[in-house]
Amino acid sequence: MTSHHPLDDRLPAMLRSGRRLRGIFNAIPHPAIVEMCGHAGFDFVVIDNEHGSGNLETTETMLRAARASGIVPVVRCLRQDISRVLDMGASAVQIPMVDTAEEARDLVQQVRYPPLGRRGSAFSARAAGWGAFPGAEHTRRSNEGIALIAMVETPQAVRNAAAIAAVEGVDAVFVGPNDLSHAMGHGSDWKAAPVQAAIEQALRAVTAAGTCAGVLALTPEDEERGAAWGARYFATVTTSLFTSALRQAATQGRDAGAAAGVRY
Numbered sequence: 001m002t003s004h005h006p007l008d009d010r011l012p013a014m015l016r017s018g019r020r021l022r023g024i025f026n027a028i029p030h031p032a033i034v035e036m037c038g039h040a041g042f043d044f045v046v047i048d049n050e051h052g053s054g055n056l057e058t059t060e061t062m063l064r065a066a067r068a069s070g071i072v073p074v075v076r077c078l079r080q081d082i083s084r085v086l087d088m089g090a091s092a093v094q095i096p097m098v099d100t101a102e103e104a105r106d107l108v109q110q111v112r113y114p115p116l117g118r119r120g121s122a123f124s125a126r127a128a129g130w131g132a133f134p135g136a137e138h139t140r141r142s143n144e145g146i147a148l149i150a151m152v153e154t155p156q157a158v159r160n161a162a163a164i165a166a167v168e169g170v171d172a173v174f175v176g177p178n179d180l181s182h183a184m185g186h187g188s189d190w191k192a193a194p195v196q197a198a199i200e201q202a203l204r205a206v207t208a209a210g211t212c213a214g215v216l217a218l219t220p221e222d223e224e225r226g227a228a229w230g231a232r233y234f235a236t237v238t239t240s241l242f243t244s245a246l247r248q249a250a251t252q253g254r255d256a257g258a259a260a261g262v263r264y
Contacts, residue, residue: 009145
C-alpha cells in the first residue's frame with residue numbers, strides 16, 4: 001500500500017509553466033472554506049496568516065483540507081512562522097513586504113534545506129509524513145517542490161523588483177496593490193494612475209527577469225490588465241466574494257419588492 005504524501009509539490013512547475021494560475025486569499029480559518037475553494041476549481045489557495053485570525057493549529061487543518069480537495073496551499077505568513085508552516089506541509093510561503101534582493105536571498109535561505117539554505121531539518125513533522133517519508137528524499141522533494149513567493153508592496157520594492165525576481169530560489173513575485181497604494185500616498189485607491197503605473201512597472205520587470213509575476217485580481221478586468229503587463233499568478237479574496245454575494249442575496253428581493261411598491 002502506498003501512502004498519500006502530505007506535501008503537494010506541484011506549484012514550482014506550475015509557476016514555470018507559462019499558463020495563468022487563478023487562486024484566492026482566505027483569511028477565515030476554517031477548513032471547509034479551503035475545501036470549497038478546491039472544489040470550485042481554483043489552482044491555489046493563499047491561507048492568509050498576515051491579516052487573518054488563524055493560528056498554527058488551524059493552519060495545519062486547512063493544509064489537510066487543501067490536500068483532500070486537490071488545491072495547492074500557499075501560506076502568507078510573517079517571517080518568524082516560515083519554518084513551522086513549512087514543517088506543517090505548506091506548498092509555498094508568500095512573504096509580505098520584501099523590499100530588496102538581500103531580503104529575498106535571506107528568505108531563500110529560510111525556505112531551503114542545506115546545501116541550498118539553512119532551514120532546520122525535522123522528519124517528525126507533517127511535511128515528512130510524521131516520519132513516514134524521511135531522509136534525503138524529503139530534503140530533495142522539499143527543495144524542489146516548495147515555492148517562495150515574494151511580495152512587492154512599496155515604491156522601494158517596485159524599484160528593486162527586477163533584482164528581487166532574479167534571486168535564485170524566488171519562484172514568483174506578487175505585487176500587493178493596496179499596501180503599495182498606501183505607501184505611495186494614495187490610501188486605498190490602488191486604481192489611481194500613479195499606482196497602476198507602479199504595478200505595471202513591477203510586473204513588467206519581474207516578467208523580463210524570467211520569473212512568474214502575480215497580482216491581485218478582484219475582477220476579470222483586473223486580471224486582463226495584469227496579464228497584459230505579464231502577470232500569470234492571479235488571486236481574488238474569499239471575503240470579497242462572500243460579502244458581494246451575501247449583499248446581493250440580502251437585497252435583491254427587497255429591492256424588487258420596493259420597485260413594485262411592496263412594503264417590508
